[in-house]
Amino acid sequence: MNALSSKTETLKTETQNHVSPNTDSRLARRFAALRVEDRAALVTYVMAGDPDPATSRDLLARLPAAGADVIELGMPFSDPMADGVAIQRAGQRALAKGQTLARTLEMVRDFRRRDDDTPVVLMGYLNPLQRCGEDRFLQAAAEAGVDGLILVDLPPEHGAALTAKARDLGLARIPLVAPTTPPGRLPALLAQGDGFVYRIAFNGVTGSRRSDIAASLGESLIELKRQSPLPVAVGFGVRDGDTAATVARIADAVVVGSALVERLAETGVEGALTLTRKLAESIQGARRG
């Protein structure tokens, strides 16, 4: 524990020297616009290449019109240890159809030809990035039009170098904050964070079915807001309009992943877009009721 906290201290000082968070980014602009509207963002997670490259590309292109404010694009990994079955299977489907890191970036580049406003954030695990080479990956991601990264298995203890490089390229490192995160850890997490903060709603893997999602969340969001100017997104377990609306009243963004990925698997692109529209409507009405 001592080693941990002393490491945290050095992290703080290290990262304070870096450039301040990017205020003129797609993410910053999007969240600023939503603040004016007094509406929470709908963040949709889909897996790159699921169920096949063409379908995935089509879905990605049509998500913004259906109401997605920010897109999280999953980078498939063979061993997604923090994901539930829905996203595990989505990753396996994508890999079976030949999805690679390079193809995922290619998808973003393709998306950017038609949409230069909707932020795209890549989410995944470290190993494929490492294999590719961190520098090379970050360069390619920035050039493709990626706005940020959510790296599930990169804690701030090991993240300083990558964060610095990402920031130099204008890529936001979106920190994950868990229910288990003690207040004392927040400074280290936030020091490496920009774009927005991703607050995991409860202990568990993606796609868990829990009904008590927003019950205990309020207070910890207040603490987060006290410590950081960044918008706060809440994810894990938002499956329907009602939950989305509940979360939209207390958070700046609502992340929907597994439910969307399941809908895609069951009913294809149209079904996934219908769910997106419904979620967007619920969020739109959430703060007006």
Added chain:
Amino acid sequence: MNSTLKTLPDENGFFVPAVPGGHPSGRRCRDVKNFSRKFFGGSPGDGHGTQLNQGYGGRYVAETLMPLIGEIEAAYDAARVDPAFQERLNELRRDYVGRATPLYFAERLTEHFGGAQIYLKREDLNHTGAHKINNALGQALLAQRMGRQRLIAETGAGMHGVAVATVAARLGLGCVVYMGATDIERQQPNVQRMRLLGAEIVPVHSGTATLKDAMNEALRDWVTNVDDTFYIIGTVAGPAPYPRMVRDFQAVIGIETRAQLLTARGRLPDTLIACVGGGSNAMGLFHAFLDDAVVMVGVEAAGEGLESGRHAASLNGGSPGILHGNRTYLLQDDDGQIRDAHSISAGLDYPGIGPEHAHLHDSGRASYVAVTDDEALEAVGLCCRLEGILPALESSHALHHAGRLAARQEADQTIVVCLSGRGDKDMDTITRHLMPEEVES
């Protein structure tokens, strides 16, 4: 090199100090057309593949687990120097596990190979039949000390699962064991045994349905049940402090071996040989000798042969990467996806290896060889007929290499082989391969 190798890892859980330029992490990404080519089409060895100049190990896990893992480390460091904890551990080791295990001179194997003297460290004689209980007992006592009521574990061969189920019963704790569906099929006796001991077995169907998938599933359980659950990792892998903690609990193997050989022969061994899945029995044997002039050899599973691609040899056929919370050598493809491991022995069927072995490998302090399925089977037969000992398929990989080496050495050399477990659990597989006529009748 450190003045003593025994003090690693550093405070961040890394087994090597920061090395400018990092480690050669291998080949380029797969090349995908036009735009991709610019970034992904570099030539092999151009340096772009080198990252994270932090050595092996670390703590690459989801944020939910980070605070908890810090707590485990603090609790372990307190327990390690607490005489009451050590006394309880030693008492149970002696009276429950049956330690010390013998260091046995394998006279007929030695005669057969006609060279170096072969000694077997008899971890197969432990309660539950393998070295796994050394670690399971230590971690379960730590869990109890931390007030955790529910133990979870992953298991491949089932030996670690049986060990955890056993100590859970003894300490009155709950126990859930994750096991790949493929392994459940090939290790039936152990599955029934765990159920009899009161453990719940959860079959894992994802991925290849073997050890790595069981570990993924155990991590998912842990992240969901952080409040009451202690995850007993079965080998010297996973996020820090596990590699160090498991090594320390297994180090009793080498400490005993050292004293036993000094008593019997008045000298240290020349060579230590152990099989390597994740590498816990090997680290356990090696650790006490790290600062001595003793040759150390880890034996990986070559499966159907290294050139076949169907093997589990992470050091001999893999490259550095990050999996299950630590940076180490892995079997992976050019895109960083983990490849399936293959071995006739479920306990070696893992695409990674403990980070300390990665470090010993790169620094040259230990060497790592590989033994095929067929060679391991041959060693099973030989050990049965010449010594009247049925070794586990895992341990037989080490036995085979010991024979190979002994035959090339003089009689004044001594080799200690870690006989990590007994082979009763493997009777189905062994019968099918060595006595096919028995299966047909």
